Structure formats: structure tokens, C-alpha cells
Amino acid sequence: MTKLFVVGTGPGHADLVAPAALKAIKASTDLVAYGLYLDILGEVCDGKKHHDLPLGEEIGRARLALDLAAAGKATALISSGDIGIYAMATLVFELLDRQIQGEERHPEWLDVEIEVVPGVSAMQAGASRVGALLGHDFCTVSLSDLLTPWETIEKRVHAAGSGDFVISFYNPVSKKRDWQLNAARDVLLQYRPASTPVLIGRQLSRPDETITITTLAELDAKDVDMFTMVSVGNSESRHIINGTEQWLYTPRGYKKKL
Amino acid sequence: MTKLFVVGTGPGHADLVAPAALKAIKASTDLVAYGLYLDILGEVCDGKKHHDLPLGEEIGRARLALDLAAAGKATALISSGDIGIYAMATLVFELLDRQIQGEERHPEWLDVEIEVVPGVSAMQAGASRVGALLGHDFCTVSLSDLLTPWETIEKRVHAAGSGDFVISFYNPVSKKRDWQLNAARDVLLQYRPASTPVLIGRQLSRPDETITITTLAELDAKDVDMFTMVSVGNSESRHIINGTEQWLYTPRGYKKKL
Numbered sequence: 001m002t003k004l005f006v007v008g009t010g011p012g013h014a015d016l017v018a019p020a021a022l023k024a025i026k027a028s029t030d031l032v033a034y035g036l037y038l039d040i041l042g043e044v045c046d047g048k049k050h051h052d053l054p055l056g057e058e059i060g061r062a063r064l065a066l067d068l069a070a071a072g073k074a075t076a077l078i079s080s081g082d083i084g085i086y087a088m089a090t091l092v093f094e095l096l097d098r099q100i101q102g103e104e105r106h107p108e109w110l111d112v113e114i115e116v117v118p119g120v121s122a123m124q125a126g127a128s129r130v131g132a133l134l135g136h137d138f139c140t141v142s143l144s145d146l147l148t149p150w151e152t153i154e155k156r157v158h159a160a161g162s163g164d165f166v167i168s169f170y171n172p173v174s175k176k177r178d179w180q181l182n183a184a185r186d187v188l189l190q191y192r193p194a195s196t197p198v199l200i201g202r203q204l205s206r207p208d209e210t211i212t213i214t215t216l217a218e219l220d221a222k223d224v225d226m227f228t229m230v231s232v233g234n235s236e237s238r239h240i241i242n243g244t245e246q247w248l249y250t251p252r253g254y255k256k257k258l
Numbered sequence: 259m260t261k262l263f264v265v266g267t268g269p270g271h272a273d274l275v276a277p278a279a280l281k282a283i284k285a286s287t288d289l290v291a292y293g294l295y296l297d298i299l300g301e302v303c304d305g306k307k308h309h310d311l312p313l314g315e316e317i318g319r320a321r322l323a324l325d326l327a328a329a330g331k332a333t334a335l336i337s338s339g340d341i342g343i344y345a346m347a348t349l350v351f352e353l354l355d356r357q358i359q360g361e362e363r364h365p366e367w368l369d370v371e372i373e374v375v376p377g378v379s380a381m382q383a384g385a386s387r388v389g390a391l392l393g394h395d396f397c398t399v400s401l402s403d404l405l406t407p408w409e410t411i412e413k414r415v416h417a418a419g420s421g422d423f424v425i426s427f428y429n430p431v432s433k434k435r436d437w438q439l440n441a442a443r444d445v446l447l448q449y450r451p452a453s454t455p456v457l458i459g460r461q462l463s464r465p466d467e468t469i470t471i472t473t474l475a476e477l478d479a480k481d482v483d484m485f486t487m488v489s490v491g492n493s494e495s496r497h498i499i500n501g502t503e504q505w506l507y508t509p510r511g512y513k514k515k516l
Binding site for chain 2: 010013014015016017018019020023082084085086087089090091092093094096097100110114116117118119120121124125127128129131132133134135136137138139140141142147148152155156158159160162163164165238240241242243247249250251252
């Protein structure tokens with residue numbers, strides 16, 4: 001039995017890498033990952049064969065990881081955040097699914113034992129840095145329309161608005177996608193106040209982290225790049241200021257009981 | 259400056275406790291936590307003063323943690339999972355908010371420095387155990403109507419249905435609440451197929467973990483208790499079987515590009 005670990009290493013800081021992730025990497029001889037993801041891991045990666053592929057080569061990376069594991073090399077496929085959330089894990093299972101359906105010619109993939117290690121996702125790091133923005137029902141929406149039609153994304157933003165979910169936008173902008181975030185903001189403004197608090201978190205938990213608190217009305221794609229995660233509060237989320245500190249939180253409804 | 263750490267310790271297994279959580283506990287003299295949460299942490303809790311309060315005493319626990327920190331004791335308020343998701347963190351900020359609004363008489367709370375440490379939440383542990391069920395847009399809905407009116411919850415389940423989000427139900431049932439999960443299921447059946455895959459994860463990542471894969475039509479509250487998390491796939495989520503292994507994943511839409 002050959003083994004493939006599918007590992008999320010958290011938002012960036014080494015203190016948020018779970019011991020399970022380090023164990024999986026230690027047990028592997030081959031690491032498939034975008035180079036920057038390994039920098040935070042340090043010594044545990046020493047002596048491992050590192051297979052790097054450019055960003056954007058996600059499918060190639062998933063195929064390579066399955067091929068290596070099937071060839072008998074204990075392999076870790078690694079991404080930052082939670083590898084199960086908008087990341088590589090789902091591609092691995094989609095490839096296995098294709099093989100089961102007879103759409104691939106890699107029966108050896110089906111002999112690979114797979115273990116997925118979850119991690120802290122960017123929305124959680126962001127919420128923790130400003131308080132408790134995810135304190136009640138929330139959703140995530142990827143604004144990338146490379147793989148999902150914009151009509152589907154827009155429908156989801158409407159649903160999130162009508163359900164009054166706290167929303168975290170993943171992939172809010174890229175070099176080629178600059179209008180989706182503002183379009184999503186305009187949809188949400190139909191459902192919740194212009195003053196709704198918004199967190200813009202860039203390079204969360206990394207040395208060059210920046211945290212910006214703004215409002216839904218002021219949210220603008222020009223202040224956001226591809227290293228950024230955006231979370232929009234629900235209609236009850238609160239922005240509180242205590243001297244030089246400020247916090248965002250979403251109440252669970254305890255107020256009447258306090 | 260006195261310090262309050264607000265710490266999530268992950269779903270249960272020690273290998274999913276982040277180093278940041280252990281550091282926060284090491285730096286504390288006083289721990290405020292439901293006793294069971296500390297069992298997995300082991301030696302790091304030795305010599306700390308443990309303040310236990312019964313489950314249900316959430317507000318008392320948040321007040322106690324603020325009081326201890328304000329009295330100069332480095333304190334860690336601890337819960338399992340991600341303490342920012344349906345957990346204690348939001349109560350701390352709600353109490354601070356009340357103080358700022360003049361609704362409490364604890365100005366000393368405002369001198370406490372607060373650091374929130376996120377953790378892996380149950381839905382992430384569950385998704386990782388069965389593959390990649392959270393691979394595309396998802397939401398969370400708490401089915402507890404103790405603090406949120408059922409009308410609001412039902413509206414959110416409708417929104418999640420119309421947006422075709424993967425849904426994780428937190429607090430699906432309790433001793434006093436037995437009908438909400440089936441009502442939520444019936445709402446979702448208006449939007450997605452009866453065959454939609456469902457994960458029932460009990461005591462995730464703990465020694466007595468059980469994982470059940472079923473369908474939306476077969477989901478029944480009688481199979482669920484308060485130690486259980488339920489995640490329902492979206493209309494495209496897949497259940498694949500490879501010999502004795504089975505997996506659930508939600509595609510990101512790459513299929514056309516594979």
C-alpha cells in the first residue's frame with residue numbers, strides 16, 4: 001500500500017501548523033507543493049524531494065502527487081490554509097473519480113492510501129485577528145469565475161444576502177479579475193446596511209500581514225489583491241473601539257440573556 | 259497590561275492542536291474550560307488553576323475569564339474546535355461591547371489584552387475524514403433555536419438551498435431539540451436531489467469517532483446526537499467507492515479542464 005498525504009499547513013505562521021501536518025511531511029519522501037508554502041515549514045522539509053510546479057498548475061500537481069504515491073513514494077501534497085477548502089484535495093478525489101468512471105488510464109492510483117490533514121483556513125485566521133467575526137452562521141464564496149460561471153456566483157451572493165450569512169470571499173480579485181468583488185458588494189448592499197463591517201486581511205499570520213477594517217459601502221476592489229481575504233459581517237455584526245484597539249464580532253443572540 | 263488568550267483546541271485529537279494554542283496555555287496561570295476539553299491537552303495543563311463550569315454556563319465562563327484576566331492573572335479561555343465559530347470568543351467581545359456601551363460595571367475588562375487563537379473546526383475534520391466535501395462554496399447553520407428564532411434558521415436553510423451551498427449543521431440536535439434537523443432536511447429536499455450525499459460525523463478525531471455516509475433522503479435526527487456534526491453536499495457533490503474505501507467530495511468545476 002502506497003501513501004498520499006493531502007496536507008493543509010494553515011494560513012502562514014508556523015504556530016498554526018498542526019502536528020498532524022508535520023507528521024505527514026516527516027513520513028513522506030516526496031513533497032508536491034508551490035515553493036512558498038514550504039518556506040514556513042523549515043527543517044521538516046530538509047532532505048525531501050521537492051516537486052514544484054507553477055501556480056495555476058493545480059491539476060498537474062494533483063496528477064503528479066498521485067503518480068508519485070502510486071510509484072511507491074510516500075508523498076505529501078501540500079497547500080496553505082485548509083487543503084480541503086478551495087484547494088487541492090478535491091482535485092485528487094476528482095481524478096480518482098475519473099479513474100473509477102474509466103475516464104483515466106491510471107488504475108494504479110486506486111491502490112494509493114489517502115489521508116487528508118485539515119488546517120486553519122484564511123477566514124479563521126482573519127476572524128481571530130479582529131475578534132470573532134465568524135461567531136454565527138457564515139458562508140464562503142469564491143469569486144473566481146474561471147471554473148464557476150458568474151451567474152452561479154452571483155446567485156450565491158444573493159442567497160448569502162437573503163440568508164444574512166457572514167460571508168468570506170475567497171479569490172476576491174486577481175490580475176485578470178478586477179470587477180467581481182465590487183459586483184458582489186453591490187449585491188450585498190441590497191440586503192444589509194452600508195455600514196456593515198468588513199475585514200480585509202492580507203497575508204494573514206505572515207510577517208507582512210495587514211488588517212484593514214472598513215464598511216460594506218467603502219469596500220473597493222482597488223484595496224484588495226490576490227493575497228487578500230475579505231469577510232463581510234452580517235446585519236448584526238458589530239465594530240467596537242476600545243482606545244487604540246478595535247474589534248469585529250458577530251453576536252450569537254445571547255444579548256437578551258446577558 | 260493583563261492578558262486573556264481565547265483559544266480553540268481543534269476537534270479533539272492532540273495532533274490537531276496548533277502550537278499557538280499550546281503556547282497560549284503555557285503562558286497562562288488560569289484556564290477556564292469545560293473539563294473534557296482539557297483531557298486531550300495533557301501535561302501542558304499541569305500546575306494551572308482549572309476553573310470548570312457546567313456546560314450551558316457559557317456566559318458565566320466568559321465573565322469569569324475576563325474577571326481573572328482583569329485581576330492580573332494570565333488566563334486562557336478554552337473551547338474545542340475553533341473558538342471563533344459558534345463558541346466562546348464572540349461572548350467575550352459581546353461583554354466588552356456592553357461595557358463600552360455602559361451596560362456593565364466592569365471598566366477593568368477594557369484593560370485586558372486579548373489574543374484569539376483559531377483552531378480546526380468540526381466541519382473541517384469531518385470533510386477531511388471523507389475526502390473533500392467542503393471543496394467548493396459552503397455555509398454553516400446552527401440548528402439551535404435557543405438563541406436564534408426558528409424562523410431565522412429556516413430562512414437561512416432556504417437561502418443555503420437556493421444558493422446550492424454545501425451545508426454543515428452545528429448543534430443539530432440536543433436532548434430538548436429533536437425536530438429541527440428533520441425540518442431542515444425537508445427544506446433542503448426542495449432544492450437538491452434525495453440522493454445528495456450526507457456526512458454524519460460523531461466525536462470527530464476522537465478515539466470513539468464514527469463516520470456515517472448517507473443521503474439527504476435517509477438523513478434522520480434519530481441517528482444524530484449532540485456530539486455529532488452533519489454536512490450535506492451540494493447538488494454536484496459526489497460519493498465514490500473504491501473497493502472498501504469510500505469518499506465524498508465537492509468538485510470545483512475543473513472537470514471540463516481535466
